[in-house]
Each structure stands twice: as structure tokens, then as C-alpha cells.
Amino acid sequence: MRKVKVFSASVRGKFGESPENFGDNLMHHLLGELFDLEVQYVPPAEAELLGVGSVLDAYWRRVHRDSVPIRKRRPWRTLHIWGGGFMTSESRPIWPQRISYHAVRGPRSLERIQTKNKIFLGDPALLLPQIWPGATVLTKKILLVPHFVTFQYFNDKYLSILPKDWGILNLLSSPREICEKISGSEFIISNSLHGLIVADAYGVPSCRIHPYGPIKGDGFKFIDYEEQRGKLLNVPYYMEDILNGKINLKDEAFSPCRPSASTIEGLISSFPMK
Template sequence: MTDTPLRAFWWQNPEFSNLGDAINQNVLEYASRRKVERAPAWSADMIAIGSILDNPVIGKAFTKGRGKRIWVWGSGAMDSVQPHWLKKLNVAAVRGALTASMLDADTATSVLGDPGLLAPRIWKTSTTKTHKVGLIPHHSQLKSEWVERFLAQVTGSILIDVTNPDFAEVFQQIAGSEIIFSSSLHGLIFADAWHVPNFRINAGRLHRGGDTKFRDYYSGVLRPENTPLGIDNFVWLNSFDFDQNYFNYFKALDLVSDRLEHAFPEKLKQTSAV
């Protein structure tokens, strides 16, 4: 067994934990069978979960003299602007077809999907449904007026906080929901991972790229695109009905997860059995 930690770069806010990014450590430890530590782009071995492929911090590392290539496993781009450092990456998998379209023959991959889908292979949850509706706002919207209004207007709804550092509790809340509404991409991804019907709420612009990261993820799991819900009124959700056939893509998610797990670079795995 190698004692050297796998060094990975992911987005991090020093003031709070954001589940969609912080989960990198757990998922990478599962896939590599190594200890994982967060590292700056200058010295990282890998980037994985998150819209980080086109993060300018990575480009700056290469501009300042980083020579070693960075492995990419399931990362996505924030928008469709092709970064100049793509040829300096070893690509095992990317989040979706929009990100894949940015690659050329030297970096192309056919493995698509977000490694956050592997979460149920790490955290085991009860299958019992404990509440009707789970609301997962983007971390920047937790204290928004619309969130408070949603919880007041939708009967049986609970707030699922992606900044809660108790990941097991968050995943149990997701698994315990009959339906999920989310303005967070990883809220939708984790709901998909537990096969909980889920719908996107568009509560305004989150960052550059607009809908790109959502469309990118959808393309990677063959999820049909649909119009996100607005935030004007939530009362009607108490009688919300949907076509279960929309979620037929759930049937292929285990295959997506298998392909992602098998695509993890062998060079970065634990070198021998414990």
C-alpha cells in the first residue's frame, strides 16, 4: 500500500463546507483506495467533481511553470469557452457531452458522468420515506426569501442544507424524500444517485455559464432537458403531478457509475493490497 496521499484540487470556501465540492475527498478515497488531501492546482495530481475544468487557477498554474499534467476524472466546465490548458490534461472522464466537446483528439474521452453519483456506494441510507418534499437550495441561496416562502407554502417540506458537514445526515434526508426540488446542480445529482424524482428550480443567475453545467450533466446521464421551475409561487406544488416516465434514465445510472469507477486512472490507485 502506498503511504503517499493522492493530491486533488477542488473548489473550497474557507467559511463553510459545500457538499458538492467537499465530497471529492470521500469519493476519491473510495475510487483510489488511498488517502486524499486537497492541494493547490500547482501541485495537484487530479481534478474531479465540480465545474472546475476551466477554472483559471489551473491555467495560472501552467502559466507559472507547472510541467506535470493533471488527471481529470468527471470534472465539468462552467461555460463553453475552451481554456488554453486542455492539452496539458490527462482525461479519464468528464461530466457531460458539453465538456467533452471542448476536448480534442489528444484529450478525448467517451466516459461521461459526475462521480457524485457514486455517493450511495459510500454512504448507506434507509429506504424509508420520512417526508414528502426535500428542498435543496444552492449554498448561496440558503437564506433567500424564496426558500423561506417555499417551506411555508409546500406542505411536508424540509430544508436540506448542502453546507451541513454531516454528509450522512444530508444523504439520509435526500433518500428519505419522496421528491426533491433543487436550485443546486449537486442537489439534483445526489437525488438522481438515490433515484429520488427531482426537479430544478431556477432562482436566478448563480455564476458564469448560466445553464451550461446543468445541460452538461443532463447530457452525461441522458436526462431529458426540461424547463426549470420559477419561484413566483409554490402553493401549486402541493398538488404537483409529474410523468414518471421522465425518470426512465434512472435505469442506466448504475451503468454510468460503473463506467466512472472503472475509468479511474490505474496509475493513481493504491499500488498493492493492504
């Protein structure tokens, strides 16, 4: 199995040594299952591939500079971009390596890059059903999928008062378990972008709720995805309004947007290291 050097914004050290961000860790599974490649997580300047997540501006956010000092530039290395996006509306795709774009998350990210390549739009997390078909039996009626930094808040505040057929999912669980639980639910409530993307991937209705915590970004990533999705995500709701029945979760506005066959084919065909 050939190794590919990948930078992932939340991974520290060897994969699996500690719980990490669900979305950022999906490359480990997608590359292995779809392309028979082994992910080797490396520092930013050593990476040859960026994929799932708001990672196009990750180096810029770390160095807080609009250019890379000459001594740190690596123009002999190429950094391939496959499906990633920007975290914020003001950040920049600054990297020590040469950048080669193949796919980005959405049209807002596409507007901010300079390339002559034909760029495909889509988040690679939409490919998850290609490696894990999902649950065959429903396990929960409603599943809350909070961003991992807000899980404890949701667990402490809501777990004891939720209806018995509702649940809360910890995004620091194993990615496969997360996909099985999302696909085995009737409805997803989430403030995590990848909670909503995975719901779409498996055809599960979903709605977005307020952050309720220090989630990074200014909302750019949600707009970027919804424009590629082709259907607006709802304005974030308050959890209390959902629990009090003020929001009709059967409304057509919450119906899933399964990725089209052309989106799946385009994501796979645009992968640069087959």
C-alpha cells in the first residue's frame, strides 16, 4: 500500500493516539478504502495532499502572514487539493509548496483560488456511503450531532430531558460508528458542518442549530457547502425551540440533498493520486 503525505488540521502525531475531529480524520478511511493508499500525517510544509475539512487556509491561520518567507518556501514540492475549503471569509491559501487544485468544497472556495485547472466541486465526505453502506435498521428517531467542542455542553444540558427515542452522538467516536448512527436515524440536528454533510450523504433529513460554543470560523464553510449542495441550509435554530415543538421537523426545508451520481463520479475521478 503506497503512502501519501497528508496534512489534517486536527491530527497531532501518529493517527489514533488521541481522539480527533471526525471530519478531518476521514481522509484516513477514504484514501485507504477507495484508492488503496495509506495516510501518513505530516506537518504542513511536508504535505502532498489536502482533502476533507476547512484546511485550505490552515497554514495561513498558523503563521498569520500573507506570504511565506523565502527560507521556508518549498517550491519543489506540490500540494494537491482535493475537496477542501476555507474556514473563514478573509483567510488565504498560503502554503510553502506549489499548489495544484483538483477539487474544492464549494463555489465560494473556488472564487478565492487562482488556477487554470478544471476544478470539481464537492466535499469528499459525500463518498462515505461508497465505503460504509450505512445502517439497515433505524436506531434513533432524532439524533443530536454536536460539534466535538460542544458535545459536553449538549450532553450535560439536554441528555436527561430528551425523549427516550432521541440521542446525542459524540463526534470523537470512531468514524465508522458515527456514520452508522447517523444513517440509522430518522432526523439529524447538528451544529457541525460534517454532521450535516454526512446526513446528506446517507439521505437523512437534517437541520442546523446554533453553535452553543467556540466553534472556529465565521460561517463561511456552511455557505460554501450549501451553494455546492444546491439547496440552502436553514438559518440556525435554537435547541429550545426544537424541543418545545416550535420547529416542524417534517417541513420540506429539512429534506436531505443526496449527492448526485455525477457528484460522486466527479469526486472520485478528480482524485489526483490514483
